[in-house]
Structures are given as structure tokens and as C-alpha cells.
Amino acid sequence: MRGFRTPGDKRPLVLLLGWLGSKQQHLNKYSQMWQDLGAQVVQHQPSILQTAMPSAQDKALLRFMKDFNYLYSSLCTVRGDTPPVLVHTMSNAGFIAFGTMLHLVSLLSSPIVAPAARDSPRLVFDPTQMAASGGLTARSYGLWGGEGRGVRRMGGSGGEHPFATDPPAMAVLSAFRQVLRNTQGIIIDSAPSQATPGIWSRGFLSAVFSEGAHDIAESHPLLLRGTHALAERYLNLPHVVKRIREIRHAWQYRVPPCPQLYLYSEADALIPYHHVELFMQQQAAHGIPVNSHRWVDSAHCEHLRKHPQQYTNLCRSFSEYCLHGHTSPEVWV
Structure with missing residues (x-):
């Protein structure tokens, strides 16, 4: 298997967020794929309890971000530079977990992502490459419910979060914000869908x-x-409605402005493929470079098992595109 065409000190660190109830052994095949490509991997498996209870998920993700920060800081010290980060989310649970991380970091007063002026052309959105969307506006599709304008007014919060007055928690979030600023690409597997x-x-x-x-x-x-x-x-409980809006707001306004790759299937019995495509249009309307591949025969979160070589090639080519601008998406998507 051909790995990344990049120097060893620039090999990425992959943040792998599993599906609901996934275990380490379930995610090992994805970790092995990335390791074979030359990346280091850190896993998080969202539990059913954590995903269903926002307060429990916040605490679990804060602990995970603290551990991730430590590893990232160690790599920075060893390499003498900041390694690039890739995010790989699985199903709605992984999508929700990363959205929650984005929301928690937004508790900091300053912006999450780096300023718009960047030295990498791969983060510049070219509207001429965006597929025609019939006059789609930035908030014409509300994935997670509620009007986008109203969510923006409330800033995705609507009440002080306990972490906002917890200095150790804010220190963890501040350090993780630096990780987000070095995030170069996001892969979304079998997600997202509307919350029905x-x-x-x-x-x-x-x-x-x-x-x-x-x-x-x-x-x-x-x-x-x-x-x-x-x-x-x-789904109608006030704290659940609030969290859904926070996640939606975070993915709209707080996500790093890096390319995104959506891997999904028409045969997915859980996530309707048109939900994924509507969200992709929404992200593109926000100026995010969106790439995708749609299968016709692989089940939910089974794309790697069903199409191992193609899945690996897509992840490698997308990563090289994000890190170095190698091969345009038209060639490999």
C-alpha cells in the first residue's frame, strides 16, 4: 500500500470518531488503514449514554480533548513543528461528537479558526467549482431544526455553560483550539442526517x-x-433541542475552513443519502470546499469493508490534496 507522499515530520495526526456504541476493535481497521498510510491515529468511541446526555458527553469529550492535547503537544516537541490534523467521523454519533467539540471550543471568546488570510491556496473556495444548487443560500437548509438566523443570534448557546467558569476546562479548550487551527481536512463517513x-x-x-x-x-x-x-x-426535550441547535450552529459557523470529504451510500438503511447531499450543499454555500463519493451497494459504515481499496485510495488522495494540493478532486472522486 502506497503511503503519503510527504516527509515524515509532516505526517498527519488523525482524530477518528466512531459511530454510536462502537468499540476499539471496531475502529481498529480504520486506524490500521491510516497507520499503513503513515499517519498516527487517536480514537474516540461515543457511548450511547454520552451521546444521549449532553452533559455526560461534554465531560467525556473534555477528557478526550485533554488527552489529545497532550499527545499533540508531545508531537510538536518531538518534531519541532505542528503536525497537520485530519478528522475522520463515523455516522451521526461521530458527526455529533465533533460538532460538540466545536461548540465547546466556541465557549472561548475569540474565533476558533485562523483568520481568513492563509498561506495555503487549498483553503480558498472557488465558487466556479461549486455544483449548481438552484440558488441555494447559506441557510436555506436547516439540517438540525430551527432557523439559522435565530440560532446565530443565540450564538449556539442560550445560557452559560458550566465550563465557561471552570479555568482548567477552559485551558483544555484553548489548547484544543490550536489543534483545530491546524486541521487540514475532514472526512465524514455515513453522515449526517436530520434528527428524526x-x-x-x-x-x-x-x-x-x-x-x-x-x-x-x-x-x-x-x-x-x-x-x-x-x-x-x-427529541423535544428542551436540553436536547438546545444541543441539536448548538451542534448545527457549530458545523455552520465554527468548523475549520478546510476541505471536507463525504463518503456515503444509496444502500444505507439508516442515513438517507439525500440528507447527506443537502448538508453538503449547505456547507458549500458557506464556502467550504466539498468533495464526495457515493456508493450504491454498501451498508451503513460498511464502505471500507465493501470497497477496501477504493476507500483507502479516496482517503489517501483526499489527504494529499488537503496537505499538499496533490491531484485535484476531479481525478480521484
């Missing part, structure tokens, strides 16, 4: 029983109906 009771209930049961989303309706029909009813109530 149907998607939430199928994803929850799929994580609980470690079964594919396409099997849940047939194997647990009664439980699925009950979980769907609970999901309707859960």
Missing part, C-alpha cells in the same frame, strides 16, 4: 443490539415502535 425519531430509534437499537440498521425493523418490530415513541419525546 425514525433515524434516532433505529440507530439506538442498532447500537444496543450490535445489528445492522436494515435488520432492526424485522428482528425487533415491537421494540422499534416503542423506541420510536420515546424518541419523539426525547
Whole structure:
């Protein structure tokens, strides 16, 4: 397997965020792929409890960011330079986890991302390369519910977060902001979707029983109906609505201005592919360079298993494009 065409001291550090209920052994194949390409990998597996309870997720992600900061600082010391960072999220849970990190860092008063003037042309959005979107505006599609304008007014918060008055927590967030400023690319696998009771209930049961989303309706029909009813109530809880808006706001206004690659499938029984494509259009309208590959036959989070060589080639080519501008997306997407 051909690795990155880059010097050893510029090899990226990959932040790998797993799907709901994923374990280390589930993510090892992705870690191995990145390691074979020459990158270092740090994993985070979002638990069901953490994803369902915003306060628990905040504490878990703060601990993870603290550990990640330590590793990143150590690499900076060893290499004598700041290594580039790539983010690889899996399913809605990984998407939510990274969105939560972005939101938490936004508790700092200054901007998360570096100023617009940058020395790398790969972060400059060329509107001539954007696919026609029928007059799409920046907030014409509200993925996570609520009007974009209203969310922006509230800054994605709507009340002081406990971390805002916790100096050690703010120190962790400040250090992680530097990581975000060195983030060069983001890969989103099998996500995102709208937050609907149907998607939430199928994803929850799929994580609980470690079964594919396409099997849940047939194997647990009664439980699925009950979980769907609970999901309707859960998604209307004030603190859940607030967190959904915070994540949406963070992905719209706080995400690093680096290229994004969406890997998804028409055969995904959990995440409708048109949800992914609508979100891609939204990100492009915000000036984010968006790339994508859509399969027709791979199940949810099964693209690497179904298409190992193609998946690896896409990740490698995208990473080289982000890090060095090697090969335009038209060649490899």
C-alpha cells in the first residue's frame, strides 16, 4: 500500500470518531488503514449514554480533548513543528461528537479558526467549482431544526455553560483550539442526517443490539415502535433541542475552513443519502470546499469493508490534496 507522499515530520495526526456504541476493535481497521498510510491515529468511541446526555458527553469529550492535547503537544516537541490534523467521523454519533467539540471550543471568546488570510491556496473556495444548487443560500437548509438566523443570534448557546467558569476546562479548550487551527481536512463517513425519531430509534437499537440498521425493523418490530415513541419525546426535550441547535450552529459557523470529504451510500438503511447531499450543499454555500463519493451497494459504515481499496485510495488522495494540493478532486472522486 502506497503511503503519503510527504516527509515524515509532516505526517498527519488523525482524530477518528466512531459511530454510536462502537468499540476499539471496531475502529481498529480504520486506524490500521491510516497507520499503513503513515499517519498516527487517536480514537474516540461515543457511548450511547454520552451521546444521549449532553452533559455526560461534554465531560467525556473534555477528557478526550485533554488527552489529545497532550499527545499533540508531545508531537510538536518531538518534531519541532505542528503536525497537520485530519478528522475522520463515523455516522451521526461521530458527526455529533465533533460538532460538540466545536461548540465547546466556541465557549472561548475569540474565533476558533485562523483568520481568513492563509498561506495555503487549498483553503480558498472557488465558487466556479461549486455544483449548481438552484440558488441555494447559506441557510436555506436547516439540517438540525430551527432557523439559522435565530440560532446565530443565540450564538449556539442560550445560557452559560458550566465550563465557561471552570479555568482548567477552559485551558483544555484553548489548547484544543490550536489543534483545530491546524486541521487540514475532514472526512465524514455515513453522515449526517436530520434528527428524526425514525433515524434516532433505529440507530439506538442498532447500537444496543450490535445489528445492522436494515435488520432492526424485522428482528425487533415491537421494540422499534416503542423506541420510536420515546424518541419523539426525547427529541423535544428542551436540553436536547438546545444541543441539536448548538451542534448545527457549530458545523455552520465554527468548523475549520478546510476541505471536507463525504463518503456515503444509496444502500444505507439508516442515513438517507439525500440528507447527506443537502448538508453538503449547505456547507458549500458557506464556502467550504466539498468533495464526495457515493456508493450504491454498501451498508451503513460498511464502505471500507465493501470497497477496501477504493476507500483507502479516496482517503489517501483526499489527504494529499488537503496537505499538499496533490491531484485535484476531479481525478480521484
